Amino acid sequence: AFPIKESKLISILPQDSSLLGQNAKILVKLPNGSSEYYFLKIATIGTTGSSLCEGEYESLKAIDSVCPGFVPKPYGWGKCKENGEDAYFLLEEFRELKTKPADPATLGKQLAELHQKSQSPTGKFGFHIKTSHGRVIQQVDQWDACWASLFGRHLSHFMDVAKPVFDWPEFDRLCDLTLERVVPRLLLPLQENGRVLKPSLIHGDCWDGNTANDAKTGNAIIFDACSFYGHNEYDTGNWRASRHKLSNGEYIRAYKSIIPPSEPVDEWDARNILYSLTFNIGNAVYIPGSDQREAVFHDLAFLCQAYCPDFSSLSYPFPVIEVENKLDIY
Template sequence: MCEGEYESLKAIYAVSPGFVPKPFAWGTYDQEGPEVYFLLAEFRDVGEQPADPMRLASRLAGLHQRSTSPTGKFGFHLSTCHAKIAQAVDTWNSSWCAVFSRHIGHTMSLAKPMLQWPEFDVVCQLTLEKVVPRLLLPLQSQGRELKPCLVHGDCWDGNTATDANTGDAFVFDACSFYGHNEYDTGNWRAPRHRLSNKAYIQNYEMHFPVSEPIEDWDARNLLYSLCFNIGNAIYIPGSQQRQVVYDDMTALYKLLSTHLTRIVLSPP
């Protein structure tokens, strides 16, 4: 967790200095007994949380636009952690669909034995086999190109703030990798987050337009939100996201099944 946080902050700081606390080091204490790890980073005085929509959106979009994958591909050079979940992003692949499938598939595999819900297992399989390729393959088909962007990885209310001394928006507690820029806004969908305020996504899209095909944006946003909500269902005591995730995956499958059927049945 400490190494992933350090590497995430270092990557973001290299592109957008000031948007994250400057990282200095990570390591383990020299002591007997259980290993204890540390992360050393610049102190930032936290003000208003979350940050102002205009300031946060512009800085996040700037990070996405200016970042460049060192391999030109999606993924990361090590696994980073979303809370206690070690994300399966430690790979490099030119296909965003392949990287995301591996990532969300790993998260689902952790959830299944904890939730012990056969119906959940079924909708997970349908999501991986049907929904993910239907929504993500078009991003890189028919001549479309998708830039691997450095994402924060867990951009929610508690991980963004206004610097009390400068007034600038900044983020922290990152679990980064190179992915589709819209992945970061998937965490803004949940009503439990104040970032669900429409002002955040509206300001973001002013700086970074929606990817083609535009008509798939809302379904993609719902798909990306699953990663965060599944994590919430696993690790947050009393979480209400178990049913929400199941309903969202069911809704996505039904929506896309209806859409695909309509295309097949329509006259040439």
């Protein structure tokens, strides 16, 4: 059913498809005789599509309640049929896009506003349901006062998805060491020595393809969200990869001019590498032709060598890794 009762479908205009399903711009006639466009997304990835559509619906609803207009307004989601197979749909407001991605100044300002204004309903990190980063159902539906604990579970699930795909014993060992040593070493200090870390509502997958400037207002708009309440810096982890236009230093400088790095400031870049892992693992596992498998391995090796003092004595025969594309935060 459409948001306005007794609306009638006039036409369906297919839009760009994705690895997850089909998209369409649909035109409906309203009871008063006027017409309205909506955006329809159909996920054809089995039962994961349920988490994808429900998670995005709840994510957009949460973001819209804090920053109206920053996302398309969501209207509903549910189960449907596509070519005779079970599928899931999400119906939302149609927004005409101008430029993609959004320009640095407007995106940085509006994303920072979301992070600053949002308030966790429990005062903790997490979300009230699982959300889905592509085909990976995120383990974020357990409220936790400790960000290191929540992020550790979140990252661990991505690693569990990747291990059988990579089939690389050295990768498995680096993953385990990262969870055991690096995550607590880098993230626990955010909430120690009197430091308070605010759980911010994050987009969850902010990259070039999920942001644009609105054709009517010129403001930034974000979509395809898989949100939860986390450390605000997590949203910029996806800006590190050189494959993204958001890796342009103007984006991170625009953002941090409003929200500076958390203390300890000198560990910002290492946290950025850590936060980039989920995005790059997802890319490596599910994007055809991805070159991120080795990049993820190198980042893991760098973090382990930098933050595990006894790394060299742990029988990890890895070379010293030089990290490229360090983001300028000063």
